[in-house]
Amino acid sequence: MSAIKSETSSRLVKASWHEKAVARGGVVSIALFFAVVCIVFSLATDAFLTTPNLLNIVRQSAPLLIVASAMTFVITTGGIDLSVGSVLALTATLSAVLLQWGVPWPIVVLALLCLGAAVGALQGFFIAYEGIPAFIVTLAGLSVIRGIALLITGGYSIPVDPASGFNMIGRAWFIGMPVPALIAIVVLALAYTAFNETTFGRYVTGVGANAEAVRRAGVNTRLVTLMVYVLTGSAAALAGIILASRLGSGSSNSGQGFELDVIAAVVLGGTSLFGGRGSVVGTILGALTVAVIANGLILAHLSPFLTPIVTGSIILIAIWLNFRLFKGGSRSR
Amino acid sequence: MTDSLPYRVRMTGISKRYHPIQVLDDVSLTLKPGEVLGLVGDNGAGKSTLSKVLSGAIIPDAGSIEIDGEVVSFASPADARAARVEMVYQDLSLCDTVDVAGNLFLGREPRRRIAGLSFLDKARMHAEARAMLDRLGIVIADTRLKVENLSGGQRQSIAIGRAASFDPRVLIMDEPTAALAVAEVEAVLDLIRAVSARGVSVILITHRLQDLFLVCDRIQVMYEGRNVAERHVSETSIEEVVNLIVGRKFAARSAGAAGSTGVPA
Numbered sequence: 370m371s372a373i374k375s376e377t378s379s380r381l382v383k384a385s386w387h388e389k390a391v392a393r394g395g396v397v398s399i400a401l402f403f404a405v406v407c408i409v410f411s412l413a414t415d416a417f418l419t420t421p422n423l424l425n426i427v428r429q430s431a432p433l434l435i436v437a438s439a440m441t442f443v444i445t446t447g448g449i450d451l452s453v454g455s456v457l458a459l460t461a462t463l464s465a466v467l468l469q470w471g472v473p474w475p476i477v478v479l480a481l482l483c484l485g486a487a488v489g490a491l492q493g494f495f496i497a498y499e500g501i502p503a504f505i506v507t508l509a510g511l512s513v514i515r516g517i518a519l520l521i522t523g524g525y526s527i528p529v530d531p532a533s534g535f536n537m538i539g540r541a542w543f544i545g546m547p548v549p550a551l552i553a554i555v556v557l558a559l560a561y562t563a564f565n566e567t568t569f570g571r572y573v574t575g576v577g578a579n580a581e582a583v584r585r586a587g588v589n590t591r592l593v594t595l596m597v598y599v600l601t602g603s604a605a606a607l608a609g610i611i612l613a614s615r616l617g618s619g620s621s622n623s624g625q626g627f628e629l630d631v632i633a634a635v636v637l638g639g640t641s642l643f644g645g646r647g648s649v650v651g652t653i654l655g656a657l658t659v660a661v662i663a664n665g666l667i668l669a670h671l672s673p674f675l676t677p678i679v680t681g682s683i684i685l686i687a688i689w690l691n692f693r694l695f696k697g698g699s700r701s702r
Numbered sequence: 703m704t705d706s707l708p709y710r711v712r713m714t715g716i717s718k719r720y721h722p723i724q725v726l727d728d729v730s731l732t733l734k735p736g737e738v739l740g741l742v743g744d745n746g747a748g749k750s751t752l753s754k755v756l757s758g759a760i761i762p763d764a765g766s767i768e769i770d771g772e773v774v775s776f777a778s779p780a781d782a783r784a785a786r787v788e789m790v791y792q793d794l795s796l797c798d799t800v801d802v803a804g805n806l807f808l809g810r811e812p813r814r815r816i817a818g819l820s821f822l823d824k825a826r827m828h829a830e831a832r833a834m835l836d837r838l839g840i841v842i843a844d845t846r847l848k849v850e851n852l853s854g855g856q857r858q859s860i861a862i863g864r865a866a867s868f869d870p871r872v873l874i875m876d877e878p879t880a881a882l883a884v885a886e887v888e889a890v891l892d893l894i895r896a897v898s899a900r901g902v903s904v905i906l907i908t909h910r911l912q913d914l915f916l917v918c919d920r921i922q923v924m925y926e927g928r929n930v931a932e933r934h935v936s937e938t939s940i941e942e943v944v945n946l947i948v949g950r951k952f953a954a955r956s957a958g959a960a961g962s963t964g965v966p967a
Contacts (some may be wrong), residue, residue, distance in 0.1 A: 472812045566821045568811050571804060582795035583780070586809030645799040 395639015396651040398690045402637075402683055403658045410665030428615075428618070430660035431549035432457065432608035434653065436627070437634040438560035439604035441652045442570075442597040444635050447577045447644025448503035450598060452492065452510030453605040454627035456485055458620070460516040460609030464535070465527035465619030481606050488514065489602020493595035498574065503598075511628065512556035518621035526620040529613060539615030549611045563650045573597060577644025579692055609646050633680065634659055637687055704802070708771060710735045710903045711872055712960060716755055716765030725751045726762065727927045731905075733872065738894065738904040740914035740935075743924035744947055749907050752924070753874045755790035756905070758782030769871065788870035791879045794861040798850035804829035804848050806864050827893055838863050838896050855886025859893055866897050874905045879913050891917050911940050925949040 410417040427434075436453050443450045460481045467477045488510070495506045529535060541548045564570040572593045575583040584590045613619040636642060637658060640652025661677045662683070711733040718726040725844040726748045734773050741749045754760040756767065758776035758947050759940040762801060767774050769785055776782045779789070796805050804811075814823040831845040840859045842852070849857060858878050865873055876896070879887045887910075894917050898904050914921055915935050931946045 509754050541729070562821075566824075568813065568822060569822070571800070571811060571822065575800055575804075575808065578797035578799045579795065581793075582797055583808065585791075587780070587797050 382533070393577050394639075395646070395691050396648050396654070398687050399637050399639060399651055399658065402687055403654045406658055406661050406665065406683075410661065410668065414665065414668040417665055422664070422668070424550060426657070426660050427550040427553065428547040428666050429664075430656055431547075431553040432612055433630055433634060433660065434553040434656045435556045435609050435611075436601065436604045436631045437491070437638075437652045437656045438557050438649055439597075439600040440631050440635045441560065441640055441647050441649055442564065443601050444632070444640050444642060445564075445573050445577045445647030446594055446597050447580075447642060448496065448597065449507060449632070449642075450489075450492070450592070450601040451504065451507040451628050452488070452514055453601055453608075453631055454624035455511045455514035455589045456602055456605035457609040457612065457624035457627055458622065459488075459608040460485060461613040461619040461623050462518045462522050462527065462621050463619070464610055464613045465529050468519060468533055468535055469527065470528055471667055474533055477535065478538070481610055482603055485604070485606025485609075486599050487601040487602070488606075489570070489599040490595060490601070493598030496598065497591040497594035507598075515621070522621040524621060525621075526618045528618045531617060536614050536617060539611050539613070539617075545548065549615065552607070552611065556607070556651055557649070564647065564649045565597050568595070569593065571667055572646065574645060575644070578642075579645075590611075630659060633684055637684055639691065679698075706910045709733065709768070710737070710770060711746065711756065712768040713752075713756065714768075716752065716762045716767075718751060718755065718760065718762045725927050726755070729765075729924070729929055730895070731756075731901045731922065731929075733902055733905065735871075736898050736901045737920065738898050738906060738918045740918035740921040741905055741907045741924065741941065742909075742914065742921060742947055744949075746926070747924040747947075748927040749924050750876060753789065753876065753905060753907055756872070757787055759789075759876055779851055783868070783914070786869065786871040788790065788865040788872070789874040790858075790861050790865045790876065790878060792880070794857055796849045796857055796861060799848055801846050801848050802835075802852070802860060803828045803845040805860055806831045806834060806845075806867065808864070834867050836861060837921050838866060838893055840893065852881070853886060855882050855889050858882065858890050859918070860885070862893055863926070866900075866902065870902055872905065874907070876907045877909065879908060879910050887913065893966070911943055914943070915940065923947055 416422055421607070436457070440450060440453065458634055463484070464481055468474060469481070492506050492510050495501045496503045537548060538552075539549055543551055564573070570581055572588050572590070576590050576593055580590050609624070612623055616623075634656035635652050637655030638648055638653070640647040640651060659680055661681050663673070666675050667673055667677070709732050711731065713729070713731040715728050716725070716729045716731075717889065729748065729752055731739075731752065743749045751760060755762045758779040758781050760840045761777065763967075767776070769787070774785055776785070779781070782789075796809065800808070807830075812823040812826045812830065814826075815821075829844045835842055835845070840856075840863050842856055842860070849860065852860070862875065862878065878890055878894070882890065891913060894904055894906065905912070908914065918935050921933050921935060921938065921943060922929060923933075923943065925947070926949070930949065933942070
């Protein structure tokens with residue numbers, strides 16, 4: 370018996386650097402893609418690798434980064450939130466409407482963040498406590514919430530008073546950085562910490578891997594599931610506020626297809642749609658890759674309509690690489 | 703075995719009926735501290751149901767359970783856990799994509815407070831996980847390995863180690879050695895011995911009869927929802943246990959065997 374044990378232990382070497390890279394295959398492959406895309410555009414255009422342009426990329430992709438970091442939690446539990454684009458449109462619209470009514474802008478921001486959280490909690494209730502698949506609940510949400518936004522505006526775009534302090538959120542600069550970029554960095558830091566360093570993040574992964582096991586361990590898994598939709602709802606509301614502030618108007622048509630960009634960024638980052646496997650760092654790289662492609666194609670004077678083609682191809686190739694090249698990192702799938 | 707000790711577990715007259723089928727019919731079970739009891743029987747004999755009654759997952763229609771002389775009634779697995787009855791489920795209840803230490807501490811992670819906020823104390827979690835594994839002689843190189851990268855035996859060991867770490871009075875294991883390689887079966891059986899040596903009473907449900915003779919003190923055989931026999935391992939053989947399990951279905955001589963158990967049908 371002791372002979373068997375010692376033999377087993379000698380075979381169980383600690384994971385090598387290469388094996389660790391394979392285990393994090395999703396993140397490694399998107400990091401490679403991100404590097405390649407950055408290098409290509411740096412060489413192809415003069416304007417790409419300049420501080421103003423890089424800051425501009427982060428400023429423009431702030432809504433995507435914010436919502437994608439929250440979506441990482443949802444997808445890691447094995448769920449999905451299709452309603453984020455509609456929540457973004459609703460909060461963008463409502464922020465313009467409330468400001469027109471003369472509501473002070475800090476109250477508008479707080480109220481809309483609470484609204485986003487409430488919408489997320491309602492959807493989360495149906496998913497976690499009533500057991501309706503997340504795809505169906507949030508598909509209904511996508512339709513209903515967009516409809517409310519259209520109903521409020523009648524399809525028109527509502528302007529925000531240019532003198533309002535509200536515009537600072539999307540346009541101001543602070544310590545040499547655009548404010549949306551700073552907000553995104555804070556949100557990403559919070560998301561990273563919550564995902565990796567708290568019990569909540571641990572249970573999010575656990576629910577995606579084996580919800581029954583986490584439940585048997587005495588964790589309120591339904592509450593964990595509900596909370597991840599509160600996160601995406603609040604994040605989408607924050608994104609809507611930033612967008613309305615940056616554009617100076619609230620449009621009920623904003624954020625169409627936004628949910629798909631968000632899901633693409635998360636999946637590109639190596640988070641598994643089956644749940645149990647997620648990475649906030651991967652999501653950041655995924656979102657930035659999507660943003661860099663859009664930015665770089667325009668700088669290279671290529672048609673902006675190439676963006677969806679290139680992005681879509683990279684999604685497929687990156688996931689294919691995860692399955693093929695980095696196979697072995699995960700035994701189960 | 704230590705005959706003078708009081709019973710750790712005494713289940714008497716346990717019955718459970720699922721509409722047309724009497725799954726358990728006046729079943730009894732006794733267990734002493736540190737004893738390993740093998741619970742065997744054919745599929746549908748009621749051994750899983752009986753163990754679920756003790757772990758609180760099934761509420762019996764009749765019968766009583768005493769633990770250390772105290773009458774208990776479990777309405778849920780949480781009640782059983784509060785009475786320090788742990789069960790290792792056949793599906794192990796592990797999160798594949800969480801590391802070894804994370805699975806051992808699932809639901810009770812050590813935390814540290816920074817600026818009023820609660821964070822995972824990963825350093826302490828890994829150190830305590832290492833100590834926990836070493837204490838039970840479980841060989842796993844790195845507590846940071848994800849459970850999906852471990853062998854079947856190692857996964858089983860982690861599930862048992864986690865249950866044992868709750869300092870249980872009774873540990874129930876459902877088929878812990880099914881689908882394991884030979885050397886891994888040995889390691890798991892060693893682990894069962896290590897756990898029982900610490901005074902934990904173990905109920906082992908298994909179809910692998912050879913395992914029973916390696917770790918059990920006593921074997922209880924069930925047949926169609928009833929106890930049909932109880933044997934000390936020193937006083938029986940695999941052949942006899944097989945005959946008891948298949949019951950009256952096959953051999954005429956099993957009627958004699960059943961009669962000699964002293965348990966009326």
